[in-house]
Every structure is written in structure tokens, then in C-alpha cells.
Amino acid sequence: MSPPTLAKAWTTPAGSHSKSRYAISRPRKDGIHLATIVSKQPTKPPGIKDIASALGISIGTVDRALHGRSDVSANTRARVLKVAEQLGYRPNMVARSLKLNRQFRVGVYLPRQIASFFDPLREGIRAAAAAYIGINVDLDFHSFPRLDEGQLEELESAVGQNYDGLLLTPGDPGRIDSVLRRIARQGTAIICVGNDAPRSGRLAAVSTDSYTSGAIAAEMLARTIQKSAAVATITGELTIMDHAEKLRGFAATLAVLAPHLSLLPVIESHESPKEAYRQASALLSRKPRPAGLYISTANSIPVLQALDEHLLKDVQVITTDLFPELIPLLESGKILATLHQRPFVQGRTAFESLARYLVEGVQPEPVTKLAPHIVLRSNLPLFLSQMIEPEDSGSKDPTPPKR
Amino acid sequence: MSPPTLAKAWTTPAGSHSKSRYAISRPRKDGIHLATIVSKQPTKPPGIKDIASALGISIGTVDRALHGRSDVSANTRARVLKVAEQLGYRPNMVARSLKLNRQFRVGVYLPRQIASFFDPLREGIRAAAAAYIGINVDLDFHSFPRLDEGQLEELESAVGQNYDGLLLTPGDPGRIDSVLRRIARQGTAIICVGNDAPRSGRLAAVSTDSYTSGAIAAEMLARTIQKSAAVATITGELTIMDHAEKLRGFAATLAVLAPHLSLLPVIESHESPKEAYRQASALLSRKPRPAGLYISTANSIPVLQALDEHLLKDVQVITTDLFPELIPLLESGKILATLHQRPFVQGRTAFESLARYLVEGVQPEPVTKLAPHIVLRSNLPLFLSQMIEPEDSGSKDPTPPKR
DNA sequence: GAAGCACTCGTTAACGTACCCGGAAGTGAA
DNA sequence: TTCACTTCCGGGTACGTTAACGAGTGCTTC
Structure with missing residues (x-):
């Protein structure tokens, strides 16, 4: 058995201000210090197979040990965890999400009125979904006239859909709480946006304060x-x-x-x-x-x-x-x-919370309260330019990767 | 040659409010319509090999055609692009970033003073870097006393580093413009944050208006x-x-x-x-x-x-x-x-712009101006809770993927 | 007619991870 | 001994993409 190779943790821990990174070999016999600058050629972060080869075991065992699965002896599990710590192993999210190629369906239930609020809200959701790489989302937009008209009926149809996630602005909480609870009990993650329904079993709420x-x-x-x-x-x-x-x-x-x-x-x-x-x-x-x-x-x-x-x-x-x-x-x-x-930011953060929960299992803040913007005459132009900003569709492959 | 198989575009184009998606088979002889709900089992998005098999060619050719590379006849290129369009092909960013496992080194040059501004700015950069999945960034934080003291000297050392990207708040523009131009000419993408230096060859600037x-x-x-x-x-x-x-x-x-x-x-x-x-x-x-x-x-x-x-x-x-x-x-x-x-948002958006440029080649807005928040007595608590918010390190594997 | 070249295209090996399958070693009972 | 069963572990495949490597044409040139 080869001893665990000691290696510098790859990522600099948050808070350390490293000016530059040198790997200094130990003093040679002739007294010459050989300082090789590694910062110009960043070392590749360690993977699961680096842990495996460091211990002389297979990647399958490392995988089982890291994820606390069965069929690993307590001894090897401890050794794996120790080496993983020493190497500064952090799972490669890209490879993970490629392997388990997850698909998520989220339903979005928002009224048409008032359009000046709900249209940018929808855009925020869409933008966040498009920017979130590492996940295949399928957004189902459902619309109904107003917050106090048609939401309940539309939501009833969501019960059978078995969505992975749900984004909505709850109208009358007293009436839709029970529907939401039914949906939540199915395992659907519900996030309220723009308005909260605390007793609906929703996972989180995003709104202005x-x-x-x-x-x-x-x-x-x-x-x-x-x-x-x-x-x-x-x-x-x-x-x-x-x-x-x-x-x-x-x-x-x-x-x-x-x-x-x-x-x-x-x-x-x-x-x-x-x-x-x-x-x-x-x-x-x-x-x-x-x-x-x-x-x-x-x-x-x-x-x-x-x-x-x-x-x-x-x-x-x-x-x-x-x-x-x-x-x-x-x-x-x-x-x-x-x-x-x-509303745009509300939609964006609501989707991001949902996505992080679905894909990484990160429990979101139960309620996030955004600061409303105070729009005066003097800062109005700033918001106007942001209002008419058209959303880019971005369907084309942006860069043929070169190099 | 098999004719291109016609298929419904997989992703719903932005702007269409589809309530639900049905795949309806054509009327059977007995007159019974068979509507199968596919939305409960979302169809996998088409990949490069779907295009290949639809055309009866190899994935290598499809790849070359899609990226406008050479060694593809104009005829097949056109056919590939057409089928890609019909299938609604969108490149899988996860697989791409896994394949070309890119490493980026970005240097961050910010003063220590004033800490109430630059500390959250740094945190914003760090948070954005941690959240950006699909990229291996190596952040090098460099510090110096004040904006008007030590920045130039510190930046001089960045010339030889050959960074992929640079984030900084330019102090006296007249003095550091030439250094920045030298760095930019090396191919380093420079983004100014908090203050602009328009004649420095920087790629973009992020600040409040x-x-x-x-x-x-x-x-x-x-x-x-x-x-x-x-x-x-x-x-x-x-x-x-x-x-x-x-x-x-x-x-x-x-x-x-x-x-x-x-x-x-x-x-x-x-x-x-x-x-x-x-x-x-x-x-x-x-x-x-x-x-x-x-x-x-x-x-x-x-x-x-x-x-x-x-x-x-x-x-x-x-x-x-x-x-x-x-x-x-x-x-x-x-x-x-x-x-x-x-400052936190400034740092976050500055990093995001840089990352999107480096990894996807998306040219950022030359200058993004954020709206400053007007903090009064009545909305002060909202900003305080956001001030003391500790950053989570998040080094542990969040979810052992199940299923 | 062989050799060289340009132009197309197919094959294949990675990237790091998750998970299935089966094998080896050990234990106990028939 | 043989069989069944458990515990532990290695090998292999697949996810969708990129890119290197060749192989096969058709053409020109000596």
C-alpha cells in the first residue's frame, strides 16, 4: 500500500488573499533552492480517480466511500475521506450533471394582469433558466386573467402534472392553500414569488419587503x-x-x-x-x-x-x-x-433558488425579501433603459470553441 | 440517403405560452383519437448524434458542420444545419464544458481601503465564481493599501502573469492606462468594476451610475x-x-x-x-x-x-x-x-460578465450601470441583514445523487 | 502507373462522474 | 466437499461533446 500522497489543497479557501502561488522543492544538497512558478500553469483539480490512484484502489470504491453508500469497509472509507480532504477534492459538478442527465419540469402559474409586473417576472424566470447550465429545464407557463380570477382552476390542473417544481404568485391564500398542499405532498417543490402563502407548504418565498x-x-x-x-x-x-x-x-x-x-x-x-x-x-x-x-x-x-x-x-x-x-x-x-x-430580479432569484434546490439539494432561505427600488425623477432613466431592454433569444451556438 | 426526420422542436421558443404539450397521433381507422400526454415524460433534447443518425452520417461530420469548421462539403453542411434547426438542436453546455476542461486564471486587483466597499466587492466576485458551474476558475486576489497608493506597482507584476481575465477598480486612470493596455494586448480580458477607465483597452466596466x-x-x-x-x-x-x-x-x-x-x-x-x-x-x-x-x-x-x-x-x-x-x-x-x-452585486456581475466572455465568448455590454440603492431610515434594516450575511464555504458534497 | 495532394468523412479516445455487474474472499450450513 | 450467502471491491459502460487520427475518394503531376 502506498502512503497517501500529500498535496496542497487545490482551491484557495475563501478568505485567504494569496498573492501568488509557488511550489518550492525542498533544499537540494548543493544548497540551490529551486522555486518553480506553478501559477502560470494551474494544476488540474483532483478528481475521483486521483484519489483512487493515490490509494491504489479503484474509482468505484472511492465513489461508494464518498457518497456513503454500502459495500465499503469502514477502514477504506475513512482512508478515502482522509485523502479526499488532503487533496482538496471537490466533486466536478459538470461531470456529475452530465452523467445523471436530469430533466426537470417546472410549472409557472402567473396571471396576465398586471402585465407591467408579471411580464418581466416571467422574463426573469426565463432568463435564469436559460443561464443555468447543468440542467435541462422544461418550463410550462400557465396563464389566467387576474390574481383573483382563474388561478384556482388553473392550479387544479397542476395536481396531475407531477411537476418537479412550481413557481407562482399566490392570490387569495385561503382558497389555494389546500391545493398547494396537495401538490407539495406529491413532492413538488413550490416557490412563491411576489407574494407569500406561508401556510401552503411552499418551500420558499421571494418578494420585495x-x-x-x-x-x-x-x-x-x-x-x-x-x-x-x-x-x-x-x-x-x-x-x-x-x-x-x-x-x-x-x-x-x-x-x-x-x-x-x-x-x-x-x-x-x-x-x-x-x-x-x-x-x-x-x-x-x-x-x-x-x-x-x-x-x-x-x-x-x-x-x-x-x-x-x-x-x-x-x-x-x-x-x-x-x-x-x-x-x-x-x-x-x-x-x-x-x-x-x-419583478425581473424576483423571477430570476426565485428560479435560481428552485434550481439549486432541485439539482444540488440546497435548501433555500424560507423567505428572501428584496429591497424595493425608489424611483425618482433623477434616477428614472436608469430603470427605463432596463425596461425596454429586449431579451436575447440566444439560440445559436455562440462560440465554436477554439484552441 | 434517408430523408431528414421531421420532429417538433424540443424547446419552446421564448415568448410562446404553451399550456401543455400533447403528442397527438393521427386519427386511427376506427376513429378513436389517441392523445398521449408526453409532458409527464419529457422527451430528451436532441443531441449531435441524433442529427447524425437522422442524416445517416457520422457525428464527427455533424460537429464540423455545426461549428463551421473546414473539411465539410457545403452540401452536407447545409443539410446538417437544416436538420439541426428542425430538431431544435441546442448544444449541451454541460457536455461541452466537460470535454474541453478549461482552466481560467483571473487576477483581482483591489485596494484594502475602503473595506466597507471593497470587502463585499470581493465577496461578490467569490460568490459568483463559486456559483458558476462549468468552469474552473483560479482567483488570484492582490491587495494594496489604497486606490491612490500601490495599485500601479501591483499591476506591473500582473503583466508577466498572463492572466485570462482581470478584475480591478482603476484608480488614477492617467497613470495605469498604459499598464492596462499592455496587459490587454497580451490577450487578457480586463473588466473594470466600481469605476471605469475607458481608454485602457478594457473589455467592459461595471459600476453604479x-x-x-x-x-x-x-x-x-x-x-x-x-x-x-x-x-x-x-x-x-x-x-x-x-x-x-x-x-x-x-x-x-x-x-x-x-x-x-x-x-x-x-x-x-x-x-x-x-x-x-x-x-x-x-x-x-x-x-x-x-x-x-x-x-x-x-x-x-x-x-x-x-x-x-x-x-x-x-x-x-x-x-x-x-x-x-x-x-x-x-x-x-x-x-x-x-x-x-x-458592491456585492457589482462584483458578482463583473465576474459573471467576465466568465461569460471567457467561456462562451459572449461580448459583454461595454458599460453596465447599476442603480444605486437609496437607503433611508425605513428601509435600512433590509440592507443590514444583507450586510452581516455570512458567506457559506460549501466545501462538502451537498447531495449524494440518489435514484 | 505510382506518387502526391486536396477534399470529405468515419472512427475513436478522452473529459469526470454514477452506477450496474460480476468476481474474490470469507462464513456458515448442508 | 459443495452450495448459498454476505461483504468488499474492480471493471466497465454511458452521459454528449470535442478533436486527433486515418481512411477513402478524385484529381493532378512526374
Whole structure:
């Protein structure tokens, strides 16, 4: 039996700032140090067969030992693990994913409305799927009219599909929780994106921090409106967790940071444009006219229309998300700020979490909260260029590998 | 010669919302439609050998045809490309990167100061390198005291290293441009991060939009200071592009958006803490005391110290970046906002651009500008949790592949 | 007619890993 | 002894791709 060959761990451990790497042979008899620079020719990382040859055993045994499978004696297993550690062995993910050529099917259940949010969300998912090499994903996009219309029915059809993963924005949690639990029990990994459904058995959730969104709105209104006044907020369905959280953050921060501002009764627009318009009109013609307005749902167009008709220049408005109709209003200063929920990034990270879980078994953070972007007049162009950015299809073979 | 077999393209092209995929056999004689659901058993994507067998030729020829290499007749090349298109062939990146087992060495040249910016920047690079599956990268981290001290000398040593890629924050562009050009001429791909050096022959640059940073500061001061007053700004070396751009954005936006605010002469702190403290003290005791202050460099501590000593509560301050000393000042409201430059994300995207260029040959965007995050009191917690997040080493084999 | 050349194309060995199959050695019972 | 069974291990194949190596044409040239 040959003794385990001692070798420098191949990868530099995180945190070490190695300036350059030398392999110095031990002093020769003639006293000449021979320092050969290896950094110009990086040594190949050790593989499973290097471990095998170092111990004089076969790669099959090494494989069994490394993966804790049976049919290996405790002795050899220990020796293999020790040498693997010494050599700094790290499994080659590329070779692994080539060998077990896995296929994953993930279902994506998102509404068509509001397109300014869900379209980039879909694009983020698609982009992440395209960029993730080492996996064959099959994305099944399912669409339905709105968050509160058709999701349940569409999801019912997902039960029989036996997906490996599921990405969705849960609408009314009370009604779809049970469906999701059924799907989860089948072994499907569910990740919520844009809104959470904590009691649905989902694996993780990715969204912007809704509470913080509301808090930002409150702080900005508090900073901008410096006299004593009233402010109002228009929200969507409060059964949707996202909306409720925004309201909480808004009200709480207003109370703490802005004693000079009073909050008018909250308006719940129920995702209906006409209703939103009617209620906004009523709000703006009432007696204590609000000096500030926080619109926490993305379909704010009817509200803005009502605002425009009432010719109110002295009301500070904060909206949610970014869509073409908002651009001139931001540029002209009629809207103070809008809180961008970064749907593209949400979709990307949601898919990445799912993929890492499916392919590497890495348990994702139960809930990741992204910071919303505060879009003002001055940084608006930055988001516009990112908005119209067309997605490259990239179907062609990019580089004929040379060399 | 067998005719090319017609088959449904395997991947759904981007943009098509397919609800589910059925393979429907043609009507049988007895009139019964037999619809077999294939989506539960996704068909394997076609490979190079499927093309070969469809045409009755060898995989070698297909490979040569697909990559536009020589030794293929124009006729067969056309046939191969046609069938590849029909089958929806997409090269298997996993198999490719396994075959040509490429090794890349990239040098990272970043200063130690300011640690609150460059440490997360390094972490972003490391994280991206660890996550990038399909490539063997060897990161060489080189450090030197400050941006204006030691970078040139350190870079000189990189000339002989013959790196595949280089990541760095260029300090004084005038002095290091020539070194970078020498390195670039060797074939090293250079990506600037955090600051650009456009005339250095670099491949691309990743940074926050400095002009917009300045503009945001101006807009926020304009919104918050509503009476007629003077504002001041303290910047770093104006030879560094990043600082100069911030100043431009600040001054320009102030002129457009805030006619009621006048800009005092700009203070250039030259990266020296003592000098910065002295100048800030002088500024704050002068006659037209500024009502707003924009500190566009990250080492703002001496300035803040001067502010604190002068007990100025009525001056609105906007700082740059996020580090522990700023936290209590933001929480107490002494600082209006800080503009976070997202060093981690900068490092990550810089590495990703470099990797995609090296491994896939994808030319990166010449300059990507990230939107700086506006950190207020209300969204501060979101960034803190992200600040203390420890990096996982992840050396162990995560999942012993089962099945 | 042999030799040389250019042009096509097929064959085959890797890349590192996972997993199946079967063999060797040992144990115990018939 | 023979057979069955367990424990441990080596050999081999396949994943999809690239690239080196030849082999087979048809053509020109001495």
C-alpha cells in the first residue's frame, strides 16, 4: 500500500488573499533552492480517480466511500475521506450533471394582469433558466386573467402534472392553500414569488419587503410634507398578504416618524378599475383633502386619472411599480416617487433558488425579501433603459470553441 | 440517403405560452383519437448524434458542420444545419464544458481601503465564481493599501502573469492606462468594476451610475429643503471618473430642479482623513452655513465627526455607501439618506460578465450601470441583514445523487 | 502507373462522474 | 466437499461533446 500522497489543497479557501502561488522543492544538497512558478500553469483539480490512484484502489470504491453508500469497509472509507480532504477534492459538478442527465419540469402559474409586473417576472424566470447550465429545464407557463380570477382552476390542473417544481404568485391564500398542499405532498417543490402563502407548504418565498415598501412611502411623504396635514392610501385586496403588509408598514411608520400627518381611512380598491376611480374621486373631493397619497397597488391608472381631473398639484403621490403611463408623471414631478418591485430580479432569484434546490439539494432561505427600488425623477432613466431592454433569444451556438 | 426526420422542436421558443404539450397521433381507422400526454415524460433534447443518425452520417461530420469548421462539403453542411434547426438542436453546455476542461486564471486587483466597499466587492466576485458551474476558475486576489497608493506597482507584476481575465477598480486612470493596455494586448480580458477607465483597452466596466448618484442626492435635498438656502458637497479626487461624474450629476440636477438652492464651492478631500476633517470644519463655520450636504466619497467619517462637533441639527446630509458608523446616524435621522453602491452585486456581475466572455465568448455590454440603492431610515434594516450575511464555504458534497 | 495532394468523412479516445455487474474472499450450513 | 450467502471491491459502460487520427475518394503531376 502506498502512503497517501500529500498535496496542497487545490482551491484557495475563501478568505485567504494569496498573492501568488509557488511550489518550492525542498533544499537540494548543493544548497540551490529551486522555486518553480506553478501559477502560470494551474494544476488540474483532483478528481475521483486521483484519489483512487493515490490509494491504489479503484474509482468505484472511492465513489461508494464518498457518497456513503454500502459495500465499503469502514477502514477504506475513512482512508478515502482522509485523502479526499488532503487533496482538496471537490466533486466536478459538470461531470456529475452530465452523467445523471436530469430533466426537470417546472410549472409557472402567473396571471396576465398586471402585465407591467408579471411580464418581466416571467422574463426573469426565463432568463435564469436559460443561464443555468447543468440542467435541462422544461418550463410550462400557465396563464389566467387576474390574481383573483382563474388561478384556482388553473392550479387544479397542476395536481396531475407531477411537476418537479412550481413557481407562482399566490392570490387569495385561503382558497389555494389546500391545493398547494396537495401538490407539495406529491413532492413538488413550490416557490412563491411576489407574494407569500406561508401556510401552503411552499418551500420558499421571494418578494420585495412589503412592509418596508409601505414604510418608505410613509417616510418620503413625511419628509416632503412639512406642514400639518392628512394623507391617504389606496390599496388592493387586503386578504393578499402583500397588500396588508404594505399598509401595516405605511401606518406604523407614519405614526412613528410623522406626528404632523394624520392618516385618512384606508381605501380598498378590490382590483377593480372602475371602483378605484370612483373611490379616488370621492376621496379627493371630500373635506380634509389629503396632502399626500400612497397607492400601494400596481394598477394605479384610474386613481391617477381621478387625480388629474381634480387638477391637484399640491398633493404628493407615491405609487407602486413602474409602467409606461407613470413615466411622464415622474418626469414632470407630478409623482414624487414610485416603488419599483423589481419583478425581473424576483423571477430570476426565485428560479435560481428552485434550481439549486432541485439539482444540488440546497435548501433555500424560507423567505428572501428584496429591497424595493425608489424611483425618482433623477434616477428614472436608469430603470427605463432596463425596461425596454429586449431579451436575447440566444439560440445559436455562440462560440465554436477554439484552441 | 434517408430523408431528414421531421420532429417538433424540443424547446419552446421564448415568448410562446404553451399550456401543455400533447403528442397527438393521427386519427386511427376506427376513429378513436389517441392523445398521449408526453409532458409527464419529457422527451430528451436532441443531441449531435441524433442529427447524425437522422442524416445517416457520422457525428464527427455533424460537429464540423455545426461549428463551421473546414473539411465539410457545403452540401452536407447545409443539410446538417437544416436538420439541426428542425430538431431544435441546442448544444449541451454541460457536455461541452466537460470535454474541453478549461482552466481560467483571473487576477483581482483591489485596494484594502475602503473595506466597507471593497470587502463585499470581493465577496461578490467569490460568490459568483463559486456559483458558476462549468468552469474552473483560479482567483488570484492582490491587495494594496489604497486606490491612490500601490495599485500601479501591483499591476506591473500582473503583466508577466498572463492572466485570462482581470478584475480591478482603476484608480488614477492617467497613470495605469498604459499598464492596462499592455496587459490587454497580451490577450487578457480586463473588466473594470466600481469605476471605469475607458481608454485602457478594457473589455467592459461595471459600476453604479455615478451621475445618477449625484442627481439623486440633489433631488432629495431639493425636496427636503424647501426654503431658499445653500448646499455643499464634499468629494474625493476628481481625477477619478466616478467622483467627477457624481459631481456633474449633483450640480446639474440642482440647477434644474432646485432654483432655491445655491451650490457652495466644491470641496475636494483628496482621500485624506485629516484634510477632509479640516475642510469640513472650515465649511461648517463659514458664513452662509449650508442647509444641505452631499458627501460623495465613502470615507465620510471625518466629515461626520466635524458635523457632530458643530452640533448642527438642521443640516440635511446625504452620504455614500453603507458602513457600521452610518447605522446609528441613519436610525436617528441625522442622515437623510445614503446612496448604497451595491458592491456585492457589482462584483458578482463583473465576474459573471467576465466568465461569460471567457467561456462562451459572449461580448459583454461595454458599460453596465447599476442603480444605486437609496437607503433611508425605513428601509435600512433590509440592507443590514444583507450586510452581516455570512458567506457559506460549501466545501462538502451537498447531495449524494440518489435514484 | 505510382506518387502526391486536396477534399470529405468515419472512427475513436478522452473529459469526470454514477452506477450496474460480476468476481474474490470469507462464513456458515448442508 | 459443495452450495448459498454476505461483504468488499474492480471493471466497465454511458452521459454528449470535442478533436486527433486515418481512411477513402478524385484529381493532378512526374
